[in-house]
Structure formats: structure tokens, C-alpha cells
Amino acid sequence: MKNLKATVFLLLFLCLYSFSNAQDWPNFNRYRKDNAELGLPKKGETRVVFMGNSITDFWISNFPEYFSENDYIDRGISGQTTPQMLVRFRADVINLKPAVVTILAGTNDIAGNTGPSTLEMIADNIFSMAELAKANGIKVILCSVLPAFDYPWKPGLEPAPKIVELNKMIKKYAEKNDCIYLDYFSAMVDDRLGMKAEYSGDGVHPNKEGYQVMMPLCDAAIKKALKK
Template sequence: MKNTTLIYCILFMRGKAQDWPNLNKYQHENTNLEPAAAGQKRIVFMGDSITEFWTTINPEFFTGKPYVNRGISGQTTPQMLVRFRADVIALKPAAVIILAGINDIAGNTGPATLDMIKNNIFSMAELAKVNQIKVILCSVLPALDFPWKPNQNPAEKVVTLNELIKNYAAANAIVYLDYYSAMVDGRKGLLTTYSNDGVHPNKAGYQVMAPLAEEAITKVLSKK
């Protein structure tokens, strides 16, 4: 019995130490987040490194606006789904922008089918809607290959996943934000003008994304 208890405690502490969805990353910021100012409507950006790095590379997009960045580098959709309540719902935003899926295609947390990926994205959208949070679903950005995990041939998977997201958005009266069409090259990769590694936007890339995001935000906030 003592051995069993010890093993259980070790496994429990390992799991706790790992914090697989990284719930601790924004715990302090979430606790200390001030309410949105009168007349402002908070927008949460949920995603992976493409979202997280936006604040660093193109900070002026967020300055002076009720935009909250909750991207975490390397994350996949199941991780985002686990932390969705803490990092989105609890912040009581008017809307959430969900940009996710490329790390699932890369297999960052293990193999994932397109059905698995889209189901996680749709579950986040449904959680938001149930909590009276308006939803913007983003296309996954184009990618021809992954520097950290080459030879995965992601280009066609991205195209198919984007079709699934776009069709779901249309069927459920959700705003679809199409970054892909504005940033894709002739090989279905990310234009070199907009990225230094073929996956993550550089400042020029974020400057393409910014007006598209603003347009989507205006559209979603005008919806009844």
C-alpha cells in the first residue's frame, strides 16, 4: 500500500510539474487584468507562437487597444482547449480570435488527424458561444515545411484544414478571417516577404495580418 501511494504521489507531482497546457503562463496576468474601460470591448487573441510573437514583433498593433494576447509558443489545439476557460472565458471578452492548428500538423504533441484538429477548434468556438463570446475563426497560415521538424509536407493539409474551418464558420454564422489568401506563395507556402523561416510572420507579415484582423473585429462586433 505504501509503495502504491508513493508511486501515485510521484506520478501526480510529475503531472503537476509538467503543466501540459501551460495554465501557469498567464495565471498572474489573468488575475491582475483590469476590467475593460468604459465603452471598450475586450478582444482575446488565442493561439500559438504566431499569436504570441505578434506582441513582440509588431507591438504597436496592441498598444492602446483592449486586445489581450494569449498565444503560447509551440501549442497545439488540445492544449489550447484545456486552457480556454482560464485564458479566454474568465477574461469576459466581447470576442475571441482563434488561430490554431499548424503545430498539430507538425505533430508537436503527437500525431493528430485533421478531424482531431478541427474538432478541438470547433469545441473552443462552441465554448465561447455558450458563454456569449463572439468568435472569429482564422485560417491557418501557409507553410511549406517546418524548420524544427522537416519533411512533414504540411501545405496540402493546411489547405484542407482551412476548408473545414471555413465551412464550419459559414454553417454557424461565425466570422472567418482569411490570412492564408493574403500570405500564400505559388507553392502554397508562406511568402518569403512575410516570414524569415517559412512559418512565423515577420513584421511585414504581421502588418498584412493587422488590417485583416481589425476588419474581422469590426465585423464581429457589429453582429447582433
């Protein structure tokens, strides 16, 4: 009887935990406290927010000083797709009053993390974030999706050609809508349209060497955006 009660209690707890997490689908709670503590930019502060998924999320873990020394703010959440980012964009970007936002998103949509998405759906979400930012006086850097030959957590989807097509859409939009296009893809791609082995352990997420390729490209794009 005790074992049965313990099992029922555990199942009830797991159901409530799952239900609670489902209610915060965009994961507002991840940065709610940090955003409140951060407040508005101080006088002379040129704030830059990085919106993204695990690639952005892991960046600050590998190079925390890159963010702390440059007034860069990491708002990446591992596993997220563009609709989730779009929902939390006001809380995690606009309300922080940055001068610039970099948006690096789309690979998890291609992987189907929150369900099937067409390239047009993914692009629309990215463009909507860009338009929200611009409407609030924030300069926009649209990043290319990083190359990936396959996804270890969902193999067989053949993402490489889809990433190429999505990047073409992002670049075209950036050129027509006064955004900066930040091309990480060309610097990191191999002859299979995947990521160069020296830049990643799993073919999707950059290692330290990969981030070291990305950082000067990102700095140059931010500098260009601030001059606009």
C-alpha cells in the same frame, strides 16, 4: 565523490523540473498572474482576446502597441497545439469576459508537436473552442492556418496540402455556425502553397511585414464581429 554528488543532484533537479512542467501541460502558469492582474473589463472596454500559438505569441513582441492601443489581449503560447489551447480556453479567454475571441491554431498539430493528430481531431478542438466561446456570449473569429511549405523543426511532413484542407473545414464550419472566417492564408500564400518569402524568415512565422499584412485583415474581422 563531490563530482558524483553534484551530478546526482543535477539529475534530480532536472527530473523534478521536467515533472513539474509536465503537470502544467496546457501551461496555465504562463498567463495566470497576468489574468489575475487584468481583472474584468472596465466600463466601455471592448475586450478582444487572441488565442493561439507562437504566431500569436510573437505578434505582441513585434507590435506591442497594436494590442495596448486597441484593448486587444494576446494569449498565444509558442509551440502549443489545439488540445492544449482547449484545456486553457476558460482560464485564458472565457474568464476574461471579452466581446470577441480570435482563434488561430492548428499548424503545430500538423507538425505533431504533442503527438499525431488527424485533421478531424484538430478541427474538432477548434470547433469546441468556438462553441465554448459562443455559449458564453463571446463572438468568434476563426482564422485560417497560415501557409507553410515545410517545418524547420520537423522537415519532410509536407504540411502545405494539409493546411489547405484544414482551412476548408474551418471555413465551412464558420459559415454554418455564425462565426467570422478570417482568411490570412490567401493574402500570404505563394505558388508552392508556402508562405511568401517576404513575409517570413523561416517559412512559418510572420516577420514584421507579415504581421502588417495580417493586422488590417484582423481589424476588419473584429469590426465585423462587433457589428453582428
